[in-house]
Amino acid sequence: MRLPSLSPSTAEAPSDRQRTLWWRTLAAAVALVGLLASSERLLSLAAEHLLEHDSEQTALGYARTITDNVPGLSEMFEQRRLDPATADALRGLREIGDVFRFKLFDRDGNTLLVSDALDRADGLDASGATRLGEHQGFPSPVVESIVLGGRNHIELKDGRGKEGRPPLFSEAYVPLMQGGRLIGAVEVYVDQTARAQRIREAFFQVACIVGVLLLIIGGALVWQWQHRQRERRLAHDRMRYLAQHDVLSGALNRASFHDALQQAAWRHESGGPGFAVLCIDLDRFKEVNDSHGHSAGDAVLREATERLRQVVRHGDVVARLGGDEFAIMQSGVADSADVDRLAQRLVDAMAVPFKIGEHRVVCTASVGAATFGSDANTIEDLLHKADVAMYRAKTSGRGRFSFYDAELDRKLEDRRVLAHDLRAAIDNGSLSLHYQPLFERADQRLIGYEALMRWSHPQRGAIAPSEFIPLAEDTGQIEVLGEWALQRACAEAATWPAPLSVSVNLSAAQFSGDSDLTRVVQTALDASGLSPRRLELEITESLLMNNTESVVNTLSKLSALGVRIAMDDFGTGYSSLAYLWRFPFDKVKIDRAFTIGLNDNRKVELIVRSIISLAHSMGIRVNAEGVETAPQMALLQELGCDELQGFLLGRPVPAHSLRHDGVVSEGPAAATRLPQSLRGLPPALQA
Ligand code: C2E
Ligand code: MG
Ligand code: MG
Secondary structure, three states: OOOOOOHHOOOOOOHHHHHHHHHHHHHHHHHHHHHHHHHEEEEHHHHHHHHHHHHHHHHHHHHHHHHOOOOOOHHHHHHHHEEHHHHHHHHOOOOOOEEEEEEOOOOOOOOOEEEHHOOOOOEEEOOOOOOOOOOOOOOOEEEEEEHHHOOOEEEEOOOOOOOOOEEEEEEEEEEEEEEEEEEEEEEEEEEOOOHHHHHHHHHHHHHHHHHHHHHHHHHHHHHHHHHHHHHHHHHHHHHHHHHHHHOOOEEEOOOHHHHHHHHHHHHHHOOEEEEEEEEEOOOOOEEEEHHHHHHHHHHHHHHHHHHHHOOOOOOOOOEEEEEOEEEEEEEOOHHHHHHHHHHHHHHHHHOEEEEOEEHHHHHHOOEEEEOOOOOEEHHHHHHHHHHHHHHHHHHHHOOOOOOOOOOHHHHHHHHHHHHHHHHHHOOOOOEEEEEEEEEEEEOOEEEEEEHHHHHHHHEEEOOOOHHHHHHHHOOOOOHHHHHHHHHHHHHHOOOOOOOOOEEEOOHHHHOOOOOOOHHHHHHHHHHHHHHHHHEEEEEEEHHHHHOHHHHHHHHHHHHHHHEEEEEEEEOOOOHHHHHHHHOOOEEEEEOOHHHHHOOOOOHHHHHHHHHHHHHHHOOOOOOOOOOOOOOHHHHHHOOOOOOOOOOOOOOOHHHOOOOOOOOOOOOOOOOOOOOHHOOOOHHHHHH
């Protein structure tokens, strides 16, 4: 199955990622080149600075050497004449270390002497001294700034191609001080070729080391960044997956399924193919969980998802909407036959038993379908209608498929409204209990009443228990209703003369879930003060079909409280007798269906006779429900039935109509003794 592309805005396609990566790499390369260029410029600036500094220091040292070692220096500056001794000394200083030339200036900035000219002996005066140049008045602005401002001035020069000049040299102008007095300035020519070469080599080495370090650090940073990006992308992908999928089965979740449907709806509206939704609910999945444990339940859900995936076609979408509820979006639906075929494949696939460890579990599926466009025009409606169809499949026998049916939908809606009204029924007082008398056969004595719930709906009038009790069970309201009935019945019975008892019907749902039925019963007894011996609880055999052990456990606890337990509607189940030995019931109530057929069908009589005999042999009392005619009653008496109940003896009536001393005030002929009309029966029947 191919999952649909969902929320494309949040997804980054691989080619997009590749492109982004290329752009980033290019940007990083440009940045690196820029960095290298600017660092090269920085390095040459630093080198220049070093060379200038070195030249300045050399020149200053040189100036000190001149002033310290050259005799007649002041005279030379003052008189502008060069003594031979001074000339000799200066000649000796012409080339020291990297210095290869110098010039001397007087305080007015006039060139006094250039070292190259020291060998020339022109303009000698009488004493043999050389006459130096004329006064010109600051011909050199550099010297002027040194002399007036006391600042040094350094220039680096390229000597390549110039005769008598090294490839790189500096001209450093520094003051000449003697005895703390400025006597002039000296321009020192320093050969910087070797030093520049050394600096260059040192810088190159540093650059190499720094480059390698930068490469290592940069590489590590890039690796870490890439790693973090990859992890972030993986986390993002995982989060997106979790947000869109059901973790257990890997199918799409409800929200993503909704998105997929919405996209299909848009495509359909702009001329795209038709599509349908099939809702799938596993039948009796709860029993798998209850009897094999939750991990087995999970395994069934996973296997079910796999089967659904195998059944659908390319372009269809499988989703788990929650619990044991799945849905499929079938794409490319041309007509209902397409849906029908897929639904049949689904039902068949799920009908194969699931293998859980050693066990084989049958967990069929009920499937309901609705088609977009014909059944519904919105996604919400489509889902709702597929759900209604699924419900129909379930109620018509499970393990089958149904299309959406508007009539059923109306009934379901009606049921929903009724369930809503039922929720308010206890509070608004429209629920009540009626009581139907039970008679002892032997002495025709009134022995108690069965409490039967009644709902008088404000608009719809009386609603039968056969309608609202299953509704309360399905909508999870039965526990509240059952608790209320117990409290009400016990409180009422406590006002009756002893030993009249009350029988209260219990629903199977009251035994499951979280409710502690024993506590509920005990509370009702405590609150009313009714003796437990006067309370009887009626259960039906369907209760014992599932979870027998825990039900028997609860029944034992209830029995230990002192209340009696009766099995209601006996004989209507598939294997009534099988349940009789599982718990020591106090009473069985033969279902009305047997009472009806009693006089007309000899076989029914034989069955009833057998039930009574079997129950008696186990020490269990027998009640016959639905006694409507005198012949029925006569025969039941003859068969030895212990208790009688039916319209003939008294209909269910409200509590205020009960008269325990005589006749029930409403309904025909109900009395504490057998009704007058029956007294004329043959003595054998009255016995
Ligand atoms: P059930 O416990 O077997 O109650 C006997 C039903 O048979 C009552 O129907 C009663 O009115 C009816 N009945 C009694 N004698 C005759 C007769 O001679 N002829 C005919 N035709 N019917 C007779 P009802 O009150 O409609 O209750 C139906 C079922 O609803 C009850 O069957 C019981 O299973 C359930 N139910 C009623 N009240 C409660 C309740 O408080 N809690 C629970 N869990 N279920 C209740
Ligand atoms: Mg009953
Ligand atoms: Mg019954």
